[in-house]
Amino acid sequence: MKPTTDLFDLIKRMTAQEKRYFKLTASLQSGDKKYISLFNLIDKQEKYDETILKSKLKSHDFESNIAQTKNYLYKLVIKSLIQFKSDSAIDSRLSNIYARSKLLYDKALFSQYFKSVSLGKKLAEEHERFGFLIEFIEIERMLTKKEDTVKGLKDRFYKEEHSVTEKILCINEYKKLISELINMYRETGIVRTDEMNKRVKKYIEIIELMNEKQLKSVTADERFLFAMYLALTLKGDFAGALKFAEKRKVLVEKNEKVFTNSVVDVSKEVHLDLITAHIRVGDLKIANDKLTKFRNISTGSGIDEINTDLAFYSLKVEEAHTGSIEEYRSLLNDLIEYLETMKGRVTIMTLNELTFGLAVLSFFRKDFVNTLKLIDKLLKGSNI
Template sequence: MPKTPSNKLFNLIKSMSGSEKRYFKVFVGSHANKDSKYLRLFDAIEAQEEFDDEVLKNEVYQGKPVQSRKYSELKGYLYDLCLKSLQGYDEKTSVDYKLRHYLQSMQVLFRRSHFSDCQDLLSKARKLAYKYERFTVLIDMLGWEKQLAYAKSDIDYLDEALDRIETEEQHLQQQLTSISAYRNLFFRLLVSLRKDASLTGPEFRKRLADIVDTPLLQQPPESDAHQAQIYYYRTLSIYQLATGDLLAFKSSSEQLIELMESKPHFLNEDVSEYISALSNLIMGCGRVGDYEALEVYLEKLRQVKPLSQDDELKIHRQYYQNKFSLCIAKGDFKEGLSALQTHLRERSHFDNDLFETNTFYYYYFHISFGAEAYDDALSYLNDWLNLSTTVERQELQGTARILNLIVHFELGNYVLLDSLIRSTYRYLKKREQLHDVEREIISFIRKAAGSPSKHELKVAYESLKGAFEQLPQTERAKSFFVRAFDMMAWLEGKLEGKSYGEMIRRKFKERSR
């Protein structure tokens, strides 16, 4: 038996859901005693938080010496047993497994000339296959229909049914062709968007227009398969998002969700794309300022029942990214802190390598800052700053350094600010990120850190606010910092004696009128 790397087995068992693990115990229960070595190894891996091969070996063999080959064979056996168990589990829940079981059973019965029993199974399988649009399987079943009639020498049936079978086969082929065409169009557009994400302007729009200039997107394919319609709206919506037609993007996303929900049995089979579509719709609502609808769809996302660990992770990530963005936009940092604490508890159940915490550090910082929990904000900011530049874009690293100056200023760490200002200046200049926005902020922090009087500090705030207002819109747009943090709300709050959160809430109410 070939060797099975320990972490491969560890990762497989850790990826199993609670119901899958329970099924495994039942699956092997009649073939093993409670003290079997592979069950001990399974339980030991299930209990481990982090992989430790030596601890696992001691748990299985209880300190007794053992040959490495024997241990490797045990891991290989358990790995194969887990796969067989998962196949059995999927067979109980997956449509494809059920259809495969029908076809295999028909083959068994046919070889033994139980033709009537074959026809009974064929009838059941056809209903299931049509319900879930398994067109390739349906074509195979039409072949079985002809084969059974031939085996029974039922020439009258063939004479009556052949035209109907041929027409049905052609229709199924047309549906497969339609799905393939829409799927290829979707992926062609997706590849084009990802291949050169930095491309903008007329050239970018022309390249996308060349892809979507097709009769396939002229109107919804209402007479085609459900899957073809799904691809139509997915393709249309990502094109509208890419070209900035946000109202159309929101509308198409709503139609896509309505279409998906119109046939819930498909969602019981695979909910992954529904999760992504809901997340896109939530983003669309935020982009057009429809926060009431956003909250409705956000709660709908929260209530989606995951079918796999990957689904569970996607729901968690998408829900909290959008939840945090909403709290920041509304200035509801109290709610944001509550959501953050719940998120951190739930996050502990996921593998750190899968979760990618680095994409959340900005949200952690901004919510803590808005709630005036500056020590926490600084801690999250330090986590952000300590990331490898290969993980985060350098513009985010530059933004984090500017925010770092502001947090230290809020904390009154004036002794540290002098050296931090110098290092931040050097970092931004070296990476050509020292725009007028960043220069003005650094200049302000340098003055403010020099222990000025209240009057002098107010003058410094007013000076920075005036400098910001005079900056051309194009200059502000160059800085990711301005898009990531509402500097004007912070400055106006200082001048009016109000908190950053109060100013964000006021601005949100004004926008919502």
């Protein structure tokens, strides 16, 4: 059986900070520390080779149970990475406050309980973690304060819950529209028929109507701007899409609390979309400047590396339309090789877009053989 490279891949994707954190926490553990030696040896390898690894580990009595130790180390690294991220993550903090609130309720420490619930609700509202907010409203309902009963405010929980639920429904509607627009872009690219153009116009009408009627939240506003950016890109209105990309970036930067520790790093996503928008309107110098800024805010994580490379190659493809033929050939070879290594690591839509962009470039450089090869790759592969 071929040895798995899962642990090697995971360690190689760790940042220097994450590695230091792992070694620090691992050194504080009691018992045998042989897995730290394994971590260091794997980290030093450029390409995973278990045979070499086993020979180096003989002196540590690893050979007989290396698979078991690798599995244990993998779980330990994952746990360390989660802890590293959760130390500052609002979701982790809210989860702890929620658990604390339930504990204080069980202990009948109601004064402390109300303070804990109040803090949880406040933070959940500030950061627009509406799922947590619903949970805090629910546990607050378990013990209605005396003054609320006297003032006849018992139904306030239902009003609060209804308001939060409406906001969640609105955001979900935007997510549904965004998903449909992305699928449409994947299937057709920029629309080129009257029928498809009418479909996009209908989407824009729905998005604008939702924006007028929605129960306001920063998250919903951000989803509205992103949906408009996608719809106008589909329509081929790149200048209009750029304006919405700029507005979205301003909104996200003004509301850092809401987007901190999101599943997707929205602050970086808006930066990347803005780079793409500038490339599409031909502002290559501005796109280059913004790519430099993105590199500066990058943490060096695996996803940051991939996004930086994708933005870099998208930019180079556009620049190669006017560059020398030698530069074009060098880019062609580099990008074809890069796209092969990216299979399974980026979306099919991203692969398609770069492959098609390279095919268009080859056509304009009168390199018709490679144009046909690239188009054939798109048509024959599972990309479409």
